[in-house]
Each structure stands twice: as C-alpha cells, then as structure tokens.
C-alpha cells in the first residue's frame with residue numbers, strides 16, 4: 191500500500207511541528223511548508239529554524255518546502271504534485287496585537303493564504319480532509335459580555351449557560367476582533383464554505399491557548415511559553431489589565447494533534463470545534479505565575495500595566511462537549527502542571543545550548 195502523505199503548512203510552528211512528528215509516527219509521509227515568516231513577524235526570538243533542524247533529524251524522509259503560502263502558483267504546483275491524503279493548515283500570522291502594525295501582511299497570510307490552500311486542495315485532492323487552525327478570537331470580545339464573578343485569583347463565568355465554557359454557537363458577528371481576529375474570521379468562514387459549497391471534508395479548530403515545549407514564544411504570541419521563558423531567563427513579564435486575573439484554557443499541542451488524527455480517520459463536512467484545555471486546564475496569569483515559580487523555584491518578575499490589550503478576553507475556556515460527542519476516543523490527556531514542566535525544561539535546555 192502506498193504511504194499516505196500529509197501536507198502540513200506552518201510545519202516549523204508550535205502546532206505544525208507537533209502535527210508533523212505525530213502523523214509521521216502514525217504512518218504518514220510529511221511534506222512541510224514553512225518559510226520562517228515567524229521571524230519576520232516577531233524578529234529573532236520568533237525564529238523557527240531550530241525546529242526545522244529538529245524535524246529533519248526526527249522525521250525520516252521529511253520533505254521541507256520553504257514556500258510562502260501567499261505564492262499561489264508555487265502552492266498549486268506543489269499540491270498538484272503531492273496530492274496529499276490530508277492537509278493540515280497551521281501557517282499564519284498568529285498574533286492579535288501584532289496585526290495592527292502589519293495589516294496587509296496579516297490579511298494576506300491569514301485570509302488569502304488560507305484561500306490559496308483551500309483552492310489547491312479543491313483542484314487536486316478534494317476528497318482529502320482539510321483541517322484548519324482557527325482561533326477563539328473569531329468570537330471577538332463577545333465572551334466579555336458574559337456576566338462574570340471575581341474570585342481571589344481569577345475571573346469566572348457567573349452565568350449557568352457557560353458552566354462548561356464557550357460553545358461553538360457563540361456569535362462571531364458584531365464585536366471587536368482585532369485585525370488578526372477579522373482575518374481569521376475570513377479564513378474560518380471560507381474553510382466552512384469550501385465544506386458546505388463543494389462538500390469537502392473541512393474543519394475549523396477554534397483554538398484557545400495552544401501550548402507546549404516547541405513554541406518559539408514571544409511577548410506578542412505564545413502566552414505560557416513566553417511567561418515561563420521570562421521566569422527561566424529572569425526577564426520581566428508585563429501584565430496588561432484585568433488585575434492579572436484573566437483566564438485562558440491551555441491545551442498541549444500533542445492533544446491538538448491527537449484530535450486532528452481522530453478527525454482524519456472519520457472526517458465530517460464543514461465542521462467547527464472549540465479546541466482548548468477546557469475548564470480543567472484553565473488558569474489566570476496570576477495562577478500561571480505561581481505554577482511557574484513552583485517548578486523553577488525562581489520568583490516571577492512582573493509589572494502591571496493598567497490598560498488591557500484591546501479586545502482581549504477577560505475569561506475564556508472552551509466547551510469541549512461537541513468534540514467529545516463527535517469523537518469519543520479523544521480527550522485532553524496532558525495536565526497543566528505536566529505541560530508547565532515540559533515547557534520549563536525546554537527553555538532550560540535551549541538556554542543551555544546557547
């Protein structure tokens with residue numbers, strides 16, 4: 191039997207690299223696309239070349255294409271040649287705050303790049319599952335309209351309708367998204383449309399905080415990775431507003447890959463899922479400081495800035511019930527403390543290797 195091929199865009203990013211290793215272990219040949227644009231968006235701290243070396247070491251037969259997904263002609267040629275059995279699209283400008291400074295680049299990568307990926311798939315492999323990494327920022331700041339209560343170290347929902355977190359039916363319309371959120375809405379709706387209009391097996395995964403040891407965390411993207419990096423390197427971390435009690439749900443990138451694997455085995459059409467750690471793996475920034483300090487034994491240096499980030503969520507955790515109902519074999523397997531330990535170990539190892 192021929193070896194199936196998975197095409198992974200953004201293969202040197204947090205999710206792309208995890209997915210590449212995971213699917214290679216599960217019998218796929220991996221063709222990765224990544225032109226290291228993360229270094230363009232975020233400077234040297236965002237450079238992902240260390241990840242490319244790791245993929246080349248760890249994945250037998252890994253094929254890398256340093257291709258820009260905005261380059262439609264080159265992308266069409268590649269997909270025509272490879273005809274992947276599965277496409278996982280993770281390449282993106284991923285920062286909420288960065289987008290305002292680079293609006294054209296943000297939209298071209300996130301919206302147009304996604305359209306290029308979809309159209310290539312429609313022309314050359316329309317029956318192959320197409321998995322798109324979307325984001326909870328498609329909901330804009332709508333989650334901030336849910337009634338909240340203030341606890342000692344975090345905010346929480348004070349409305350029984352959200353006891354299990356945010357479900358996929360929350361409106362994505364008429365709220366403040368940031369330019370990033372808006373470019374990701376365009377991509378998310380387009381991925382759904384290729385599903386509904388062309389009957390392609392597409393899905394959008396609206397991520398909460400996706401994390402793990404392979405993130406090139408920077409201040410503007412990669413919350414836990416950057417927070418733990420600051421602790422390990424004794425750098426100052428800035429907290430923007432909400433008393434540091436803003437809540438994020440965190441999911442290890444391997445659990446993201448495991449969900450994609452379940453979807454690829456039994457794909458559905460035009461699906462949307464909220465993918466995060468859920469309530470159990472949520473924490474506030476203040477709580478994250480405590481956990482980082484416990485692991486490294488080093489006090490967190492931080493400064494409080496009164497002004498919150500524009501459109502930032504006060505409290506967000508995903509309702510995972512739809513994912514679990516559609517794919518009962520899937521669940522979150524990596525706890526928050528063990529994920530913290532892995533990230534800290536990775537930053538210590540990277541610092542030692544310098």
Ligand SMILES: NC(=O)c1ccc[n+]([C@@H]2O[C@H](COP(=O)([O-])OP(=O)(O)OC[C@H]3O[C@@H](n4cnc5c(N)ncnc54)[C@H](O)[C@@H]3O)[C@@H](O)[C@H]2O)c1
Nearest residue numbers: 200202203204205225226227228258259281282323397400
């Ligand atoms: N990490 C999170 O917390 C999080 C949360 C929600 C959603 N997401 C989404 O998940 C996806 C992956 O996020 P991530 O954290 O792995 O990001 P990442 O920045 O670590 O990875 C993205 C990769 O794509 C590459 N890339 C960017 N533009 C490209 C282009 N034009 N052509 C080719 N490659 C390009 C980058 O160099 C980078 O290696 C993104 O769509 C992001 O919006 C991430």
